[in-house]
Amino acid sequence: MSDWRAPGFTEVDVLGVGGFGRVVLAKHQDSGRMVAIKYLLAEYLADPDLAAGFRREAWLLSGVRSPHVVRLFDFIETPQGAALVMEAVPGVSLRALLATENVLAPESALAILKGSLLGLADAHAAGVVHRDYKPGNVLVSREGESKLVDFGLATLDGHNGLTAGSPSYMAPEQWAGQPGQPATDVYAATCVFYQCITGHQPFEADTADELRALHQTAPVPLDAVPEELRPLIARGMAKDPAWRPSTADAFVSELETVARKAYGKDWEKRGWKRLAASAAALTALTPLALLTTAGTAAAPIGAGAGAVAAGVPATGTGAGATAVIVGKVIAVLVVVGALVTGGILVFNHPGDPPPPAALTxxxxxxxxxxxxxxxxxxxxxxxxxxxxxxxxxxxxxxxxxxxxxxxxxxxxxxxxxxxxxxxxxxxxxxxxxxxxxxxxxxxxxxxxxxxxxxxxxxxxxxxxxxxxxxxxxxxxxxxxxxxxxxxxxxxxxxxxxxxxxxxxxxxxxxxxxxxxxxxxxxxxxxxxxxxxxxxxxxxxxxxxxxxxxxxxxxxxxxxxxxxxxxxxxxxxxxxxxxxxxxxxxxxxxxGTTTPSSAPAPPSSSTPAVSNTYTNPRFGFTTRVPEGYTAAPYQPDNGDGMTFTNPALDATLTVWGTNSGGRGTAAALADAAAAEEANGGRVTYRKDEGDHYSISGYQSDGKIFYERGFSGTGSTATLRWVYPRERKTELDAPVSTTVEAFRPGDLSQPH
CATH class of the missing domain: 3.30.565.40 (Fervidobacterium nodosum Rt17-B1 like)
Known part of the structure; x- marks a missing residue:
C-alpha cells in the first residue's frame, strides 16, 4: 500500500479499506478542520480506466450543490497518488444501521428515503445520474438527516457509463446496459426503501442471471409491505422507467403525500426521533465520534480553481487508536462499515473518455x-x-x-x-x-x-x-x-x-x-x-x-x-x-431509432388500425399497437375510437369532446370522482400543467390509466384498461401510446 498522503493534512484514523482504495479521517493542518479523504491506491493509478473513473467521480459532480449530498472539496492528483478531499459528517451508513436494526419503522424509512431522494434530485438537476444507490451509499447522521455519498459510478443523464452497479438494486434498464436516467435512481431508491421496511431485498437469487431475470420480469413481492405503502413501491419499481416517477423530486412529492395520509403530518419528526439513538450509538463507536469536539469541514479547505462539491462515503470502523471493540455492534461495523469503490459484481470497462460537461x-x-x-x-x-x-x-x-x-x-x-x-x-x-x-x-x-x-x-x-x-x-x-x-x-x-x-x-x-x-x-x-x-x-x-x-x-x-x-x-x-x-x-x-423508409400514412377517413390514428374531427393523434381492432366510440358531444385486443383483454380508447373551459386540475378532479363513484380505486393522480395523469383499479379489478388534456374549447383523452396479470407485457405499448398522444387544437370546439 502506498505511503503517499495528501499534502497539508494529518491522518487521524482509517475509516475503511477496500479493493481499490481507502478512506481516512484527517485534519487540515492550517485550519484544524476534520475531513474525510478517499485515496486511490497507487498501483491502480496506473490503470487508465480506474484512474479515469476516479477523476470522473469528482469531475461529474462539480456542478452539484446540495445539503443532501456529502461535499467534495478538492481533487488532488500527483505521480505518487490521487485523493478526494471530502466533508466529514458524524454518522453511519444505512447499511450499518440495517445490520443492527434489520427493520426500520415506516416513518424512519420514509425520512431516510426523503433525504437521499432530495440529494438525487439535486444531482439530477445538474444532469448527473448516481447509478449506484444502495444502503452503503446513504449516510444517516445523528442530527436527523440523510445524505447521499459515493458517486463512483455516476454518469451524465442519458449517457452510458460503466455497465455496473449493485445487482440487488439495479433497474431493468441498467441490467440491459442502457444509458442512465433519473428513473434508474428512483428504482434503486425504492428497492432500498423496500429493504428498510421488510428486512430483506425485494429480489434475492443465487446467481446474477437469476437476479437479472427477477428484476426484469418478476412482479414486485408486495405482501410483506404495509398496505398503505404498496402503491408507492409499485410505482417506484415499475419495470418500464416511463411508469416510474420521472425524477427523484417528483418521487419526493408522492412520498410526502403517502406519508401524511398514512402516518400523520408529523411523520418525519417521529421517524428521525426513532433513529436518533441508534445512529448516535453507532457513530460513537467510530472515529467520526471525534467530530463532536474537532468539528467538521464546514467550508472548502485549500480549494482552488479545481474545487468541486460532491461526496463519497466517510463512515466505517477505526483501525487506529480510536477504534473500540464493543460486542456485536462493533463486529457488525467491522464487516459492513468500510465504504469504498470496490466489490461490484457486474463490471465492464468503458472504452470512451469522460463525456463533455453537461449543459443544463x-x-x-x-x-x-x-x-x-x-x-x-x-x-x-x-x-x-x-x-x-x-x-x-x-x-x-x-x-x-x-x-x-x-x-x-x-x-x-x-x-x-x-x-x-x-x-x-x-x-x-x-x-x-x-x-x-x-x-x-x-x-x-x-x-x-x-x-x-x-x-x-x-x-x-x-x-x-x-x-x-x-x-x-x-x-x-x-x-x-x-x-x-x-x-x-x-x-x-x-x-x-x-x-x-x-x-x-x-x-x-x-x-x-x-x-x-x-x-x-x-x-x-x-x-x-x-x-x-x-x-x-x-x-x-x-x-x-x-x-x-x-x-x-x-x-x-x-x-x-x-x-x-x-x-x-x-x-x-x-x-x-x-x-x-x-x-x-x-x-x-x-437520438431516436427510426426506420429507413416511411410506411404508408394512415387514412383519417377509415377506422382501420395502423401505426397512427388521427381523429378527423378533433385532430388528436395517437399510436396504436399492432393486433388491435377498431370500433367507433361516441361520447356525449364528442367523437373517438376504441381499439381492442381480445387475446390480452385490453382496450385503448381515445376521444375528444366539446366540453372545454375547465382547467387541468378541475378535469383531473372530475376524472377521479367519476372513477370512485363507479367503485374504482385511484392510486395515482397528478396535474402536469397542460395535462393530467390518473391511474388505479376499476371496480372489476382491471388496471386503468388515463391521460387528459383540457382546453378552452374542447378536450382530448386517452384511456387504457387491461387485467393486472397482463401488466408486464403491456407496460411498453401503454407507455408508447401515452407518450405519443397529441391532443390537437383545444382552443375551439369541433
Missing part, C-alpha cells in the same frame, strides 16, 4: 410594464449553463432569447401607432403580452424549444399577436438548425415539398385548404413556402420543432393562403412516417 437548461422569465403604451409583459425563455465552451454557450443563449427580444420589439414598436394610446385609455385596457417556453426535446447534441406567444387584449385582437414558434439548436456548435440542416437536399425542391405535404396532411384536422382566389376555388395550399411567395426557397412554410414522438409543425393556415378564420394548428408527424426525408446525421442528433 432552466426557464427564465422577463417581465415588466411599458408605461408609454401602456402594456405589460411576462416572457419566458430557456437559458443554458455549463458546458466546456463559453462561446458556444453564448451562441445558444442568444438564440434562445431571440424570440422574446423580437416580442419586446413588437411591443415597443406599437408606440408608433398614434391612435393606440387613446384607444387604450378609452377602453380602460392594459394589454398583457405573454410568452410560454417549453422544451420539446433535449438530447446530448440537440435542443428544440417551443414558444407560445399570446396577448390578453380585446383591442389588439389580430392573430399575428398570438402564434407559436420553435427554435432548434445544435448544442455542439450553438448554431440554429434550419431546413438545410434537417432535410435531405432532394426534399428542398417542389417535388420534395409535395411529398412532405402528403406526409403531414393525414395528421391535420381538415387537410390543406384551397387558396382563396377570385372566380374559382384556387389551387390547394401546400407546406411549400415557395407556393405562397415564388421568391422564397422550397422550404416548409411553418415553424418546425422536434419531440420524442415526432416532428411538430406549427402551421399558421393564413400564412399558407387560407382564410384568416382557419387559424393555426399544431401537427405532429411520427418519425416513422417522416424520418426518411431527414438527413441521416440529423436523425442521429434526434
Amino acid at each position: 437548461v432552466a426557464i427564465q422569465t422577463e417581465s415588466g410594464r411599458d408605461q408609454a403604451l401602456p402594456i405589460t409583459y411576462s416572457l419566458q425563455y430557456p437559458q443554458v449553463s455549463g458546458g466546456p465552451d463559453a462561446a458556444v454557450r453564448k451562441r445558444i443563449n442568444d438564440a434562445l432569447r431571440a424570440p422574446i427580444d423580437k416580442r419586446l420589439k413588437a411591443v415597443r414598436d406599437a408606440r408608433a401607432e398614434p391612435d393606440w394610446q387613446q384607444r387604450f385609455t378609452e377602453l380602460g385596457e392594459t394589454p398583457a403580452a405573454r410568452t410560454t417556453a417549453r422544451i420539446l426535446l433535449q438530447t446530448p447534441s440537440l435542443l428544440s424549444v417551443r414558444y407560445d406567444h399570446d396577448l390578453d387584449s380585446n383591442f389588439l385582437s389580430h392573430p399575428t399577436w398570438r402564434f407559436p414558434e420553435t427554435v432548434t439548436l445544435d448544442l455542439r456548435t450553438g448554431n440554429l438548425l434550419g431546413p438545410k440542416d434537417v432535410f435531405r437536399p432532394e426534399i428542398l425542391t417542389a417535388a420534395g415539398m409535395k411529398t412532405l405535404t402528403e406526409r403531414i396532411e393525414p395528421h391535420t384536422r381538415h387537410g390543406f385548404c384551397r387558396v382563396a382566389s377570385v372566380g374559382d376555388e384556387g389551387p390547394q395550399a401546400t407546406i411549400d413556402a415557395a407556393d405562397r411567395d415564388p421568391s422564397r426557397e422550397h422550404v416548409p412554410g411553418a415553424s418546425m420543432g422536434f419531440t420524442k414522438a415526432g416532428a411538430e409543425f406549427e402551421i399558421l393556415w393564413y400564412d399558407l393562403g387560407c382564410d384568416m378564420a382557419s387559424g393555426k394548428e399544431t401537427v405532429t408527424v411520427p418519425y416513422a412516417e417522416i424520418a426518411d426525408l431527414f438527413q441521416p446525421k440529423f436523425v442521429a442528433m434526434l
Whole structure:
C-alpha cells in the first residue's frame, strides 16, 4: 500500500479499506478542520480506466450543490497518488444501521428515503445520474438527516457509463446496459426503501442471471409491505422507467403525500426521533465520534480553481487508536462499515473518455410594464449553463432569447401607432403580452424549444399577436438548425415539398385548404413556402420543432393562403412516417431509432388500425399497437375510437369532446370522482400543467390509466384498461401510446 498522503493534512484514523482504495479521517493542518479523504491506491493509478473513473467521480459532480449530498472539496492528483478531499459528517451508513436494526419503522424509512431522494434530485438537476444507490451509499447522521455519498459510478443523464452497479438494486434498464436516467435512481431508491421496511431485498437469487431475470420480469413481492405503502413501491419499481416517477423530486412529492395520509403530518419528526439513538450509538463507536469536539469541514479547505462539491462515503470502523471493540455492534461495523469503490459484481470497462460537461437548461422569465403604451409583459425563455465552451454557450443563449427580444420589439414598436394610446385609455385596457417556453426535446447534441406567444387584449385582437414558434439548436456548435440542416437536399425542391405535404396532411384536422382566389376555388395550399411567395426557397412554410414522438409543425393556415378564420394548428408527424426525408446525421442528433423508409400514412377517413390514428374531427393523434381492432366510440358531444385486443383483454380508447373551459386540475378532479363513484380505486393522480395523469383499479379489478388534456374549447383523452396479470407485457405499448398522444387544437370546439 502506498505511503503517499495528501499534502497539508494529518491522518487521524482509517475509516475503511477496500479493493481499490481507502478512506481516512484527517485534519487540515492550517485550519484544524476534520475531513474525510478517499485515496486511490497507487498501483491502480496506473490503470487508465480506474484512474479515469476516479477523476470522473469528482469531475461529474462539480456542478452539484446540495445539503443532501456529502461535499467534495478538492481533487488532488500527483505521480505518487490521487485523493478526494471530502466533508466529514458524524454518522453511519444505512447499511450499518440495517445490520443492527434489520427493520426500520415506516416513518424512519420514509425520512431516510426523503433525504437521499432530495440529494438525487439535486444531482439530477445538474444532469448527473448516481447509478449506484444502495444502503452503503446513504449516510444517516445523528442530527436527523440523510445524505447521499459515493458517486463512483455516476454518469451524465442519458449517457452510458460503466455497465455496473449493485445487482440487488439495479433497474431493468441498467441490467440491459442502457444509458442512465433519473428513473434508474428512483428504482434503486425504492428497492432500498423496500429493504428498510421488510428486512430483506425485494429480489434475492443465487446467481446474477437469476437476479437479472427477477428484476426484469418478476412482479414486485408486495405482501410483506404495509398496505398503505404498496402503491408507492409499485410505482417506484415499475419495470418500464416511463411508469416510474420521472425524477427523484417528483418521487419526493408522492412520498410526502403517502406519508401524511398514512402516518400523520408529523411523520418525519417521529421517524428521525426513532433513529436518533441508534445512529448516535453507532457513530460513537467510530472515529467520526471525534467530530463532536474537532468539528467538521464546514467550508472548502485549500480549494482552488479545481474545487468541486460532491461526496463519497466517510463512515466505517477505526483501525487506529480510536477504534473500540464493543460486542456485536462493533463486529457488525467491522464487516459492513468500510465504504469504498470496490466489490461490484457486474463490471465492464468503458472504452470512451469522460463525456463533455453537461449543459443544463432552466426557464427564465422577463417581465415588466411599458408605461408609454401602456402594456405589460411576462416572457419566458430557456437559458443554458455549463458546458466546456463559453462561446458556444453564448451562441445558444442568444438564440434562445431571440424570440422574446423580437416580442419586446413588437411591443415597443406599437408606440408608433398614434391612435393606440387613446384607444387604450378609452377602453380602460392594459394589454398583457405573454410568452410560454417549453422544451420539446433535449438530447446530448440537440435542443428544440417551443414558444407560445399570446396577448390578453380585446383591442389588439389580430392573430399575428398570438402564434407559436420553435427554435432548434445544435448544442455542439450553438448554431440554429434550419431546413438545410434537417432535410435531405432532394426534399428542398417542389417535388420534395409535395411529398412532405402528403406526409403531414393525414395528421391535420381538415387537410390543406384551397387558396382563396377570385372566380374559382384556387389551387390547394401546400407546406411549400415557395407556393405562397415564388421568391422564397422550397422550404416548409411553418415553424418546425422536434419531440420524442415526432416532428411538430406549427402551421399558421393564413400564412399558407387560407382564410384568416382557419387559424393555426399544431401537427405532429411520427418519425416513422417522416424520418426518411431527414438527413441521416440529423436523425442521429434526434437520438431516436427510426426506420429507413416511411410506411404508408394512415387514412383519417377509415377506422382501420395502423401505426397512427388521427381523429378527423378533433385532430388528436395517437399510436396504436399492432393486433388491435377498431370500433367507433361516441361520447356525449364528442367523437373517438376504441381499439381492442381480445387475446390480452385490453382496450385503448381515445376521444375528444366539446366540453372545454375547465382547467387541468378541475378535469383531473372530475376524472377521479367519476372513477370512485363507479367503485374504482385511484392510486395515482397528478396535474402536469397542460395535462393530467390518473391511474388505479376499476371496480372489476382491471388496471386503468388515463391521460387528459383540457382546453378552452374542447378536450382530448386517452384511456387504457387491461387485467393486472397482463401488466408486464403491456407496460411498453401503454407507455408508447401515452407518450405519443397529441391532443390537437383545444382552443375551439369541433
